[in-house]
Amino acid sequence: MKKEGTFALRIYPVLFMALLTVLFITVVSGIYLSTKDLVEMNETLSRKKAVLYAAGIDFPDGNPEGIQEIYTNRVREIGTADGRPAYFEILTDGSVSGYAAYVSGAGLWGQIVAIFGFGKDLKQFTGVEFIEQNETPGLGARITEPWFKEQFRGKTGPFTLVDEGTATGPGQLDAITGATRTSTAILRISNKAPEVAEEVIASNGGEH
C-alpha cells in the first residue's frame, strides 16, 4: 500500500474481501454440489448395510447393486423420523420376521447411535451395528469391531457385563477391557433397546 487514501484504506479492502469470498465460495460450492449425490448415496448405502448387518442378513460388501437388491427384498422402511426411517421391518418370504430400530444413548465422549435388530418377539437380538460413536480409538471404539458386535446375535436381554472374552449365557455381554465407561454405556443402551423399539413401532401405528 503506497497511498493511504480513503480508497486504499476503506474501500479497497472491502471490495477485495468481497471478491475473494465470492470466488472461493463459488469453487467450494461447485465441489460440494458435484459430490452431493455421491455423499447421499454413501449415507444411504451405509444405513442399508447397517440394517442388514443388524438383522443378521448376509450381503456382498463392496457391491452396491447386490446390497440394494437384498435390501429391497428383505427390508421395509416404516415411517420417518429425523429425516430417516423410523424403524425397519425385516421380511422373510414376504412376511415380517423381525425388526430393526435406532437406539441412541450417551457414550464416554459423545452420543452413541446404533441400529439394533430383533426377532419378531422384540426380545431376541439378531444383531447390532453402531452407526455413530466417538469413543476412544483402540479402547471404547472397539465396540465397532466384529467380535464385539457379533456377540449380540441370538441373545436375549436384560444383559449383565462380564470380563472380556468370558461371556457364555444368553444374558451376558463381553465388556471391553480398559473401556469400562463405554461398556456400561453399551449395556445401558442395549438393555433399553427392546423398549425403544417397541415404542417406535407403536407410535408409527405398527403392531408386533
Add this chain to the structure above:
Amino acid sequence: MVKGKLKKTFTDPLGKNNPVFAQILGICSTLAVTNKLENTVVMTLGVVFTTTLSSFVISLIRKWIPSRVRMMAETLIIASFVIIVDITLRAYMPDIWKQLGPYVGLIITNCIIMGRAEAFALNNTPGLSLIDGLASGIGYSYVLIIVAIFRELLGTGSLWGIKILGSWWTNWSIMIMPPGAFFMLAIFIWIVKGAIIPEKEEAKK
C-alpha cells in the same frame, strides 16, 4: 544462490526448523489424531494438501492483499481448502471421514498453515511458497506418523489395524489415551533436540 535457497526452503522444515519439534506448532492435532496410524496418515495428507495449496494461492495474490485484512483473506483461503478436503473425504472415504470426525475441520486451526502463510507466503514467490508449504506439511507429517506408529503399536499391539504383536503383548492403554500423546511427543522432541540436532550443528562448525 537461487538453487541454494530452493534447497534450504525444502530441507529446513524437515530438519532444524521443523514445525512440530522446532517451532512447536500444530501440537493439538499431533496429540489428538495420532493413536491410529491410518487416521494419522489421512490427516497428514489433508494438512499437506492444505498447507501446500494455501501457501501457493496466498503467495499468488500477495501483492493485492491489503495488509489490514490479510489474516481474513488467509483464513478464507485456508478454510476453503479445508472444506475441500472434508468434502472429498466424505464423498470418497466415508469410513475414515467418520472416524476423523471434527478433526478434519480443525485443520484450519492448525497453526502451521497460518504460520507459513504469514511468515513465508506473504513475502516469497508462489513457486517457493509452494515448496515451503509442501515441506512444512511433510515435516509435520513424518513426526505425526512416527508418534502414531509408536502409539498404535504399544497401545494396541497393531499397526494400520493389523495385529503385529502376539498375544504375549499387554496393551499399554495409556498410549492410546491423550496422556500417551504427551509422553510420546515429549520423548520424541527430547531425542531429536537432545541428540540429533546438536550433533549436526557441531559437525557443521
